[in-house]
Amino acid sequence: MSILVGASTRLVAQGITGREGAFHAARNKAYGTNVVAGVTPGKEGQDVDGIPVFNTVADAVEATQANTAMVFVPPRFAADAIYEAIESGVDLINCITEGIPAHDMLRVYTHLRRGPQALVGPNCPGIISPGIATVGIMPTQVFTPGRVGLVSRSGTLTYQISKELSDMGIGQSTVVGIGGDPVVGSSFIDILTLFEADPDTDLVVMVGEIGGAEEEKAADFIAEHVTTPVVAYIAGFQAPPGKQMGHAGAIITGSSGTAQAKKDALEAHGVRVGTNPTEVAEVVRERLG
Amino acid sequence: MDLYEYQGKQLFATQGIPVPAGEVADTPEAARAAAERIGGKVVVKAQVQVGGRGKAGGIKVAENPDEAEQHARAILGMDIKGHVVHQVWIEAASEIEKEYYASITFDRGAKKPLVMLSAAGGIDIEEVAATRPEELARLHVDPLTGFQPHHGRWLAYHAKIDPVAIRDVVAVLERLYAGFISLDAMLMEINPLILTTDGRVIALDAKVTIDGNSVSRHPEMADFQESGAEDPQERMARERGVTYVKLDGDVGILGNGAGLVMSTLDVVALAGGRPANFLDAGGGSKADDVVTALEVLLSDAKVKALLVNIFGGITRCDEVAEGLLTALERLGATLPIVVRLDGTNEEEGRRIIADRAPANVVVEKTMLSAARRAVELAKEAA
Numbered sequence: 001m002s003i004l005v006g007a008s009t010r011l012v013a014q015g016i017t018g019r020e021g022a023f024h025a026a027r028n029k030a031y032g033t034n035v036v037a038g039v040t041p042g043k044e045g046q047d048v049d050g051i052p053v054f055n056t057v058a059d060a061v062e063a064t065q066a067n068t069a070m071v072f073v074p075p076r077f078a079a080d081a082i083y084e085a086i087e088s089g090v091d092l093i094n095c096i097t098e099g100i101p102a103h104d105m106l107r108v109y110t111h112l113r114r115g116p117q118a119l120v121g122p123n124c125p126g127i128i129s130p131g132i133a134t135v136g137i138m139p140t141q142v143f144t145p146g147r148v149g150l151v152s153r154s155g156t157l158t159y160q161i162s163k164e165l166s167d168m169g170i171g172q173s174t175v176v177g178i179g180g181d182p183v184v185g186s187s188f189i190d191i192l193t194l195f196e197a198d199p200d201t202d203l204v205v206m207v208g209e210i211g212g213a214e215e216e217k218a219a220d221f222i223a224e225h226v227t228t229p230v231v232a233y234i235a236g237f238q239a240p241p242g243k244q245m246g247h248a249g250a251i252i253t254g255s256s257g258t259a260q261a262k263k264d265a266l267e268a269h270g271v272r273v274g275t276n277p278t279e280v281a282e283v284v285r286e287r288l289g
Numbered sequence: 290m291d292l293y294e295y296q297g298k299q300l301f302a303t304q305g306i307p308v309p310a311g312e313v314a315d316t317p318e319a320a321r322a323a324a325e326r327i328g329g330k331v332v333v334k335a336q337v338q339v340g341g342r343g344k345a346g347g348i349k350v351a352e353n354p355d356e357a358e359q360h361a362r363a364i365l366g367m368d369i370k371g372h373v374v375h376q377v378w379i380e381a382a383s384e385i386e387k388e389y390y391a392s393i394t395f396d397r398g399a400k401k402p403l404v405m406l407s408a409a410g411g412i413d414i415e416e417v418a419a420t421r422p423e424e425l426a427r428l429h430v431d432p433l434t435g436f437q438p439h440h441g442r443w444l445a446y447h448a449k450i451d452p453v454a455i456r457d458v459v460a461v462l463e464r465l466y467a468g469f470i471s472l473d474a475m476l477m478e479i480n481p482l483i484l485t486t487d488g489r490v491i492a493l494d495a496k497v498t499i500d501g502n503s504v505s506r507h508p509e510m511a512d513f514q515e516s517g518a519e520d521p522q523e524r525m526a527r528e529r530g531v532t533y534v535k536l537d538g539d540v541g542i543l544g545n546g547a548g549l550v551m552s553t554l555d556v557v558a559l560a561g562g563r564p565a566n567f568l569d570a571g572g573g574s575k576a577d578d579v580v581t582a583l584e585v586l587l588s589d590a591k592v593k594a595l596l597v598n599i600f601g602g603i604t605r606c607d608e609v610a611e612g613l614l615t616a617l618e619r620l621g622a623t624l625p626i627v628v629r630l631d632g633t634n635e636e637e638g639r640r641i642i643a644d645r646a647p648a649n650v651v652v653e654k655t656m657l658s659a660a661r662r663a664v665e666l667a668k669e670a671a
Contacts, residue, residue: 076505101503102395103473106432109400139602139633154548156600159632160656163600180547182397209548212397238554238564242291243534246547246569248502249397254415259555276556278657 002129002174003149003194003201004092004120005033005068009133012037012060012090013051014081015072022048024072024096024137031140033133036064057081057088068092070135071122075099078122082108086117094135095121095185102248105183112185119185123248124177125155138175146171148284149195149228151188152207153180153247157235157277161205164281170288173201180247182211188218196226203229203287205280206271208262210236211250215262223269229287232266232273233280234259290499293336295378296513297477297495304468306461306479307491311380320361323379324354330382333360337372345369350382383491387451388481389458390414390425393465395475395500401429402469404440404462406448410481424448436466457490458482473503522566526585531568533585538563540667541592543582545570545599545609553598556656562664565592579612583620594667595626596659599638606630606638614645625666626650629659 013025016038026049029035035051037060044055054060057069069085071078071093078097085093100122112119120127126136131145137155142163148170152158158177165172176191178184188206195201204226208215215234222230237259239245241252252258263273272287274280292300298308312323313336324331335347342348347369351357357379367374388411396403407425409417418425426447430436441459450458461482469477478496485491504510526533532547536554540562544550547569554564566589570582586592599609609630617626626649630638642652653659 075502099502101473101506102475102500103432103470103503106395106400106402110432137603142602142632152548154546154551156544156546156602157548157552159602160549160552160600163632182395183400207548209551214398217398233552235548235551235555238536238558239551239567240534240536243567244501245534245551245567246532248500250547250551275559276657277552278655 002132003198004174004176005127005133005135006129007132009034009068009135010064010066011035011068011070011135012039012057012064012066013070013072014039014057014085016040016048016051016053017043017046018072021072025049025051025070028134028136031134033135036066057084061088061090066090068094068135070126071095071097073097075101079104079108082119083111086112086115091117093117093119093185094124094126095119096124096126096136098123100181102182105181109183109185118190120176121179121185123181124179124184125158127174127176129174130172136177138177142166143175144171147173147200147202149173149198149201149204150175150207151191151195151204152177153209153249154207154235157207157233160277161207161233161280164278165284168281168285170281170284173198180209180249182249187214189221192218192221192226192230196228201228203231203284205284206230206232208232208234209247209250210239210245210252210259211247211257213256216265219265219269219271222271230271231280231283231287232271233277234262234273290501290504290510290513291338292497292499292513293338293376294334294495295336295376297497298492300468300472300497301492301495304464306464306468307489308495309380309383309491309493311378313376313378314361315365315376317358317362317365320377320379321354321358324351324357327379327381331357331379332382333357333364334378334380335364335367335369335374336376336378337369337374339370339372342369347374383483383493384486385483386486387454387484389448389450389484390417390480391458391462391465391482392476392478392480393469393474396429399429401432402466404428404430404436404444404466406444406450406458406462408449408451414480430466435470436463438463451484453488454484454490461490461492473500473507474498475500522585522589525588529581529585531582531585532571534567535589536564536566537591538565539591539593539671540663541565541586541589541595543568543570543586543595543597545604549598549600553596553656553660556660557596557664560657560660560664562660562667565589579609580616580619583616583622587620587622592624593670594624594663596663597626597628598656598659599630601630601632601634601638605634606632607634607641610638610641614641617647617650623649625670627653627659627663627666629653629656631656
């Protein structure tokens with residue numbers, strides 16, 4: 001078992017004929033993901049590594065029964081690509097694209113939340129259920145199958161912590177990158193809810209960073225609704241206010257969004273917060289006993 | 290991207306929001322000429338992106354062009370909380386009857402624009418929000434249906450705006466919202482929004498932040514970005530497309546991925562050191578990227594030691610190592626450099642450094658040991 005992606009995933013890759021889209025769709029397929037289709041307007045009839053290309057997502061879904069879309073479309077056209085995926089009826093959309101204007105995402109988010117479909121991302125590395133399937137750009141070799149879930153706003157920190165867990169012999173059920181933008185489709189709470197319901201996840205690692213208040217909201221949610229143990233990490237204690245630290249969403253605004261406030265909120269609800277990635281893995285090992 | 294007051298006011302004017310007549314000047318002589326063209330009493334305002342400039346002496350009223358020139362001479366070059374004044378804004382002085390507050394914020398928590406209005410303007414609005422919340426009317430707007438006239442009326446009545454000004458204040462809110470959307474703003478704030486003694490409603494200040502991800506669809510913003518009087522290293526980094534934030538320590542940091550770099554700064558601080566910067570070399574990190582990144586880092590004279598912290602995902606550590614060697618050869622850097630490579634092809638990468646790097650480059654296996662080593666070396670070099 002796993003969450004979001006697994007053996008039943010049928011993936012359509014939007015933007016499959018681009019350099020990144022072609023490379024990663026082929027890698028996802030090589031890992032074992034059932035990549036059934038790609039979409040690039042005007043390129044129908046071609047194939048990428050044996051994956052058939054369609055002009056529209058609707059046509060791809062009709063022909064292949066794809067249930068998951070992965071968006072690799074450049075930022076200016078990404079909102080349109082997500083709307084197209086929503087209207088095609090797929091259950092899950094994973095948007096990798098970085099640099100989508102925030103107002104575009106505000107409209108996409110508001111529209112999406114009125115329906116039943118899920119969006120993970122944008123500006124994220126994707127999702128992997130190790131040994132089963134992966135969607136996105138994660139370096140698959142650092143993950144191993146197991147029973148620890150991980151949800152993160154950062155790509156490289158996800159890889160770092162997953163590798164440290166793997167090196168200790170602790171595998172992962174599913175690893176989800178929710179993205180580093182101010183507005184993302186799925187929050188920590190959304191993913192924690194899925195892990196809580198997953199019988200094959202024994203513990204969840206939550207990796208946050210400065211900016212916004214999603215970690216604080218998650219802390220309250222954990223206290224009330226989550227029985228699965230949670231171990232956290234927060235990056236950005238040294239970040240100065242008002243400066244964007246790489247990710248569009250990683251910015252302290254006035255006095256809100258600091259790493260300390262997030263750490264305090266989590267610890268107030270009994271969630272252990274590691275001071276560095278290695279310590280996080282060590283705390284996980286301790287908690288698992 | 291934060292705009293200066295004068296840039297915000299120019300944008301307001303294009304949106305139909307009333308602002309006083311004004312001009313920007315970067316010399317006392319230009320300030321005098323501007324005051325002559327505007328005529329009458331003017332206000333000379335320091336253009337810095339920091340609060341409290343009035344208290345610091347950065348805002349002065351001038352009765353005539355002579356005084357405008359004198360004030361500009363005093364204000365230009367002034368250091369206000371670490372921000373040097375390079376420009377002043379000269380505008381027609383206004384006769385103030387009332388000071389209001391109006392703003393629209395991109396509320397990422399609520400995932401909606403937040404419109405705020407208060408009759409208690411001209412002062413720190415966070416204080417009003419904390420001590421007299423009932424005087425600050427707040428309203429979230431559905432991003433798909435947008436700001437409607439009834440929203441404006443609700444805000445004006447609940448903020449207890451003077452009846453004579455309601456129609457004009459509502460018009461300002463509507464235009465502010467339209468501008469907030471069309472300009473891809475994260476913040477648009479007017480404090481104060483004034484009612485003049487002759488009954489007009491005018492924006493006397495402008496605080497505007499534009500979403501950096503939207504700049505490609507607003508070519509007019511490129512000029513605003515260029516005129517920013519930012520830190521020289523930050524400017525260099527931006528021109529070369531490197532994600533860089535300057536801090537005030539002496540351990541230079543180069544890493545890949547925003548989260549990992551932030552984490553590296555934290556680990557350096559935990560090891561007793563002070564990070565000099567945030568620098569994300571990004572996903573590729575080939576030789577040219579490493580050269581560019583190192584050039585930016587080494588242009589900061591405070592940097593005494595360098596910590597290179599790479600996690601190889603799609604990026605391969607051996608490629609990063611080769612890039613680093615090429616960069617060092619080209620730049621001839623002699624300061625101590627600690628390299629930590631983890632992930633894809635880490636062994637090969639470490640071997641390349643160990644076998645072929647100059648003596649000032651050392652390899653550490655973990656992020657923690659690398660941070661400690663870099664901190665020690667920076668202290669020795671200081």
